[in-house]
Amino acid sequence: MNDVRFSLVPDHKGMIWDLLLYVPTVFALVLLASKFWFGGDTNLAYLLSFLASFFFIAGANRILKTRLMLLPTAPTAIEVGKQTARLILRNGEQISLVKELRFYSDFAGRSFGLSGLDGTGKRLQFVFHKGQFPDERAYKAVLDALRSPS
16 A cells, blocks of 8 residues: 655635634633623623534644644644545554545635544544645645545
């Protein structure tokens, strides 16, 4: 089986876009929550606080794991083979997706998702961005490798 390996790099440009998306959103939700808290509508304040917390955690995970690859469970390389994909994580662990391998591409062509079962039957999913690949050629090559059924 000839696996094709693709090394990933931090996506600083994508990180800037994510910061421009998440920081104002969280800031606005916190401001609205504080307005409603001090205005007496605590139920709406709780809801907005929850949403602010959710977006903060989701944004931090997206930036630290997929964009900058700083978290220990962040993939640093992907190997695509026949009906399998192996991910090498930052902490040195290797995960093989061997069953029910599914590939999800977005319409804009800027990212894709990969999900499947590892050897123990645990379902895992990962998101990869175009900026994580060293160049356009590598990104297209991984897409072609994942789309081809053989």
